[in-house]
Amino acid sequence: MGYKQFKISDDITLIQETGVANFMRCNIWHVRGRDFDLVIDTGMGLDSLKRWIMRHTDRPIKAIVTHCHFDHSGCLHEFDVRLGHPAEADILADPANEKIVYSGAWTRIAIIDPLQHPQFSSETYSVKAAPLTGYLDEGDVIDLGDKTYQILHLPGHSPGSIGLWDVKKKILFSGDALYDGALLDSLYHSNVNDYLNTLARIEALGVGVFHAGHYPSFGKQRMQDLIDQYRKGENSLVDVDEWFNSNEGELKDIFTDQDWSGFIASQNK
Template identity: 40%
Template sequence: MKKIIDSWFTVTPIDEKTFAISEFGHWEKVHSFLLIGEEEAALIDTGLGIDNIKRITDQVTKLPIRVVTTHVHWDHIGSHGEFDSVYVHKEEEDWLVNGIKKLPIEQIRHDVSRDITKPTPASFQPETYTPFQGQPTGLLEDGDVIELGSRKLVICHTPGHSPGHISILDTSRGYLFTGDLLYDETPVYAFFPTTDPVQLVLSLEKIANLKNVTKIFGSHNTIGLEPSLLDEVKKAVQELKRQDVIKFGTGIHTFNGFSVQF
């Protein structure tokens, strides 16, 4: 595939059928991921909605695309309305249909418009920016399997950052897509009113015990973390329990390769 040059999105090939689609011009440094199978493609999240991510996916594949939502926060559902097939965990169906809970639109508009370092399209108007709302095509549960044709995605319910947060294991390659449960450089958030520190730590423990992971892809910051990070996660979980700090207000806890804020 020829290299894609775009004014807003950066496309990084992970392998010949897996691509990170990044928005580095925004402080969130958010990544969506396009996984191409033999019969269908999966797009894990659709980004900020500052620009239309479908412009990129149309250049990469002609296969039908199923959007798989890690969680219903505004920076992960921005272009959901451009796709016909959208899936979300059942715990966040209501968020997708009726709006993100306990997050005022004023706060969202402030966050989407600040610290932008690339030119944005004329269609982006921060004062009227509104997160996608709509009925999902289907609902996901823990253990569900999405078959793309020669590529199988296993859904892991990993709540904590949000009630219906999921991680996705691509068993054909050992890629683990962790959404906002695990990434580097900046803290994983578990201090919002809609977050749950206890559930988040249980979810970290859950992914740390997954087998045959070859690479970890969080939705922010570095693209592709080594699976050895899961060993650090195991140690961190035990340390958080030992210190009895898995609760709101205990601040930022820093470990080797990642941090968490309660």
């Protein structure tokens, strides 16, 4: 089956697509609420995410994309309620591959394991149109009945990047605004100044736990390291082609599991 999932807490489950390179593997967050569930980001769309999730809940589902990129928006079209930022509404309604950043080196790197997805082809891959059914923007609040999330507009990586902020529990679903890896700030619609402002904002929020768009979750100290490194110019992936060419020999063990043990241990303290 095309997904794996891991329980993060009583109401938060992490879902990941199988057979996707670990640096491209999107974190799909299933948040259980009293009145409805949230799915935050939807993977590349290699297999039906809705079918997977329906096996694990009988509540209504609202699907949210933190931004429009292909690794986050692939299964958005499957859901009846599709929420995202207005700045990326046009792209989601007409997701040309270049607009959702499935272009350049990403189409040449074998990010999909052919053993697990023999039908995948980079030449025919596309994401189905998923017009938003509602907008989420700065100041909006999503109320699940037993918890609320404030929507933060976090541009930089992309113009309509958003985060979901649980003020009570100090948990931020940060999308690709901040994750535990090299940040992408040179995409066609990235903006470095916006990124710096977004990171300054995140830094001041008082986040305890980051559930990001990629890589294992992390806490405050790691956040500070990542932001400090970015400000020094040491934590961004500027040229994907160059990175690909210089690492070609090493892009072998890319379908391995990620190591979440450190984060899980920190949660059980």
